[in-house]
Amino acid sequence: MAEAMIAGLIKGGLFQPEQIIVANRSNKERLQELTKKYGIETTHNKKRVVQEAKTIVLAMKPKDIKAGIDGIQDYIDGQLIVSVLAGISIETMTSLLGKQTAIIRAMPNTSAAIAKSATAIAASEDVTMAQIKKCQSLFEAIGICKLVEESHLDAVTGLSGSGPAYVYFLVEAMEKAAVEVGLEPDVARDLIVQTLLGASEMIASSDKHPSQLRKEVTSPNGTTEAGITILQQKGFEEALISCVKRATERSHELKTMFSEALVTTDK
Numbered sequence: 420m421a422e423a424m425i426a427g428l429i430k431g432g433l434f435q436p437e438q439i440i441v442a443n444r445s446n447k448e449r450l451q452e453l454t455k456k457y458g459i460e461t462t463h464n465k466k467r468v469v470q471e472a473k474t475i476v477l478a479m480k481p482k483d484i485k486a487g488i489d490g491i492q493d494y495i496d497g498q499l500i501v502s503v504l505a506g507i508s509i510e511t512m513t514s515l516l517g518k519q520t521a522i523i524r525a526m527p528n529t530s531a532a533i534a535k536s537a538t539a540i541a542a543s544e545d546v547t548m549a550q551i552k553k554c555q556s557l558f559e560a561i562g563i564c565k566l567v568e569e570s571h572l573d574a575v576t577g578l579s580g581s582g583p584a585y586v587y588f589l590v591e592a593m594e595k596a597a598v599e600v601g602l603e604p605d606v607a608r609d610l611i612v613q614t615l616l617g618a619s620e621m622i623a624s625s626d627k628h629p630s631q632l633r634k635e636v637t638s639p640n641g642t643t644e645a646g647i648t649i650l651q652q653k654g655f656e657e658a659l660i661s662c663v664k665r666a667t668e669r670s671h672e673l674k675t676m677f678s679e680a681l682v683t684t685d686k
C-alpha cells in the first residue's frame with residue numbers, strides 16, 4: 420500500500436522524490452529497492468523521519484502499529500498523521516500516541532497501485548481544513564477520495580477496501596465458466612477484462628442507473644434474461660449484500676479487538 424502511494428504521488432507530480440522519506444521495520448533490501456525505483460530517501464531512523472516530516476503516513480499491518488509508533492511520540496509536534504491501517508480507530512491511535520494530535524484515517528484499496536484507488540478518509544477534531552485538503556490531494560494522486568464520518572469507515576472497508584477482491588472473485592468464476600462453455604482461457608480473459616472495463620466506464624460516464632443499463636442489455640426472452648434468472652434463483656444479489664454487510668461487521672469486530680488489545684494492556 421505504501422509503495423502504491425509513493426508511485427502515485429511521484430507519477431502525479433504531487434511530490435518530488437526527495438520530499439519523501441520511507442522507513443520500514445528492518446528490511447534494508449526493500450528500502451534499497453525503493454530508492455532505486457523511485458529516487459526517494461529511505462532510512463531506519465524513525466526519529467529523523469518524524470522530525471523532518473509535515474505529514475507522516477502509517478502503512479504497517481494493524482498488529483504492528485504499537486511497534487511502529489513506539490518511540491516517535493516525543494517527536495510528534497503538529498505533524499499530520501495519516502493512517503491507512505484497517506481497524507485502528509482514531510481513539511486507539513490517540514491513546515497509543517499518548518497525546519491529542521491531528522490524525523486522518525484513510526481506507527484506500529489496492530487499485531492505488533495503478534492510481535485507481537477508491538479511498539475514503541475521516542479526520543480527528545484536531546485536523547484543520549487545510550490538512551484535510553492536503554490529505555485529499557494526496558489520495559487523489561492515486562484515485563478518488565471521499566471525506567466521511569469515522570463511523571462510516573467500517574462500511575467503506577467492507578465495500579471498497581475489500582471490494583477489489585469481490586471483483587477478482589467474479590472474474591475467477593467467469594473464467595471457469597468460459598472454459599466450461601468451450602472458450603480458450605486466453606481469449607476468455609481478454610473478453611472478460613474488456614467487458615468489465617466497458618461496463619465500468621458505462622456506469623461512470625452514463626446518467627443512467629445500472630439497473631437501466633442492465634435492462635438495455637436484456638432482450639425479452641433472450642440470453643441475458645436466461646442468465647440473470649439463474650443468478651436470481653441462486654441468490655446472487657442477496658449473497659453480495661450479505662458479503663458487504665459481513666465484511667463491514669468484521670471491520671467493526673477487528674476495530675474493537677485491536678482497541679481492547681492495544682489500549683487496555685497499556686493501562
Ligand SMILES: NC(=O)C1=CN([C@@H]2O[C@H](COP(=O)(O)OP(=O)(O)OC[C@H]3O[C@@H](n4cnc5c(N)ncnc54)[C@H](O)[C@@H]3O)[C@@H](O)[C@H]2O)C=CC1
Pocket residue numbers: 420421442443444445446478479480481483486487488503504505506526527528529580
Ligand atoms: N491490502 C489491502 O487491500 C489494503 C490494506 N490496507 C492497510 O494497509 C496496511 C498495509 O498493508 P500492506 O501494504 O498490504 O502490508 P505489507 O505487509 O505489504 O506492508 C507493511 C509494511 O509495514 C512495515 N512495517 C512493519 N512494522 C513496522 C514498524 N514497526 N515500523 C515501520 N514499518 C513497519 C513492513 O516492513 C512493511 O513494509 C494494513 O494496515 C492494511 O490494513 C488498507 C486498505 C486496503
Ligand SMILES: O=C(O)[C@@H]1CCC=N1
Pocket residue numbers: 505576580581
Ligand atoms: O482484508 C482486509 O482486512 C484488508 C482491509 C481492506 C482490504 N484488505
